[in-house]
Amino acid sequence: MNPSHSNRYSVILGNLGNTCDRFLPTGYKQVPPKSELIRQAASIPGVTGIELVGSWDITENNAEEINAELGRNGLTCVSIIPDLFSQMRWGNGSFSAKDPEIRKQAIDETRSVSRIARKIKCPLINLWLGQDGYDYPLTADYSFQRNVLMEGIRTVASEFPDIKYALEYKPREPRNFSFQARAADTLLMAMETGLDNVGVCIDVGHGLMAGENVSDSAVMLQHYGKKLFHMHFNDNYRSWDDDMIVGSLHVVEYFELLFWLKESGYEGWYSMDQYPYREDGASAVGESVAFLRSVEKKLTTERINQIRTLVTKGDATASTRWMRELLFRIQA
Numbered sequence: 001m002n003p004s005h006s007n008r009y010s011v012i013l014g015n016l017g018n019t020c021d022r023f024l025p026t027g028y029k030q031v032p033p034k035s036e037l038i039r040q041a042a043s044i045p046g047v048t049g050i051e052l053v054g055s056w057d058i059t060e061n062n063a064e065e066i067n068a069e070l071g072r073n074g075l076t077c078v079s080i081i082p083d084l085f086s087q088m089r090w091g092n093g094s095f096s097a098k099d100p101e102i103r104k105q106a107i108d109e110t111r112s113v114s115r116i117a118r119k120i121k122c123p124l125i126n127l128w129l130g131q132d133g134y135d136y137p138l139t140a141d142y143s144f145q146r147n148v149l150m151e152g153i154r155t156v157a158s159e160f161p162d163i164k165y166a167l168e169y170k171p172r173e174p175r176n177f178s179f180q181a182r183a184a185d186t187l188l189m190a191m192e193t194g195l196d197n198v199g200v201c202i203d204v205g206h207g208l209m210a211g212e213n214v215s216d217s218a219v220m221l222q223h224y225g226k227k228l229f230h231m232h233f234n235d236n237y238r239s240w241d242d243d244m245i246v247g248s249l250h251v252v253e254y255f256e257l258l259f260w261l262k263e264s265g266y267e268g269w270y271s272m273d274q275y276p277y278r279e280d281g282a283s284a285v286g287e288s289v290a291f292l293r294s295v296e297k298k299l300t301t302e303r304i305n306q307i308r309t310l311v312t313k314g315d316a317t318a319s320t321r322w323m324r325e326l327l328f329r330i331q332a
Helices: 034-043 063-072 100-120 142-159 183-192 204-209 214-223 251-263 281-298 301-313 316-328
Strands: 008-012 047-053 076-081 124-128 164-168 198-203 228-233 269-272
Touching (some): 008 076, 008 281, 034 063, 047 269, 063 076, 063 100, 076 100, 100 124, 124 198, 124 228, 142 164, 142 183, 142 198, 164 228, 198 204, 198 214, 204 214, 204 228, 214 228, 214 251, 251 281, 251 316, 269 281, 301 316
Parallel strands (some): 008 047, 008 269, 047 076, 076 124, 164 198, 228 269
């Protein structure tokens, strides 16, 4: 681990403007032009990276124009997310769809996004396959659909060995059950591809929904071949993907997570993925980044060594006391 390594912060561009849901599909606020969203992202202290959604934000036709706009604002494209979830054709799945034509389209769409990534020197494709799952008993062919899902990912990733593919898991929504639902089963699929450039993205809120200890999940992914490729940050009440401001709820768990990300050698981006429906987008994302940067500043070499001693000792009272005194600077 390198304690002096400075975290790199990014944001999914749509978090600053795309704030509709099924109850208010017209959106909770006016959405400014893409150029304004990019400017807003660049104005957030600490943010130097952007994640874009394929077809929403960037296409093969406008890739150079968007990349130039990012450059003018001092931003780097750190990830592209293929839109394999919001179009009608993906309603019954993308890579795992029973219709072979839909599976072919999913592969072609991911190839297109991969060509864009290569053109603008974006190092990573983040695959959130939200429609790839099932809702009712006796409707899914579990073995077949998991296999074609894996094969589709392997097909594209093998064609673009210079690009990393991060599989982002989520236990449910929009399907009642997702084929990539937890850190462990998603890691198994990444490893089944047999490709070094296929790994996992942890979305902290998705991990909380899944009942995971996110720190444990991160260390596990790093333990098995450094397979933690990407991180999405937000917060929730654990029962749903609320996509709230980072640190608004799980302060102690976030402190532990940032320690273990450093300790396990994670050097990827720290990317904000939240939906500030009613809040000002730039302000909400800015608060998330500010929280993480504040935790990062507290993780000095001295404190990292103190935490190592605490976890080795395993005394819950001592660990809780240490955390309380750090947060409140009050000694009973």
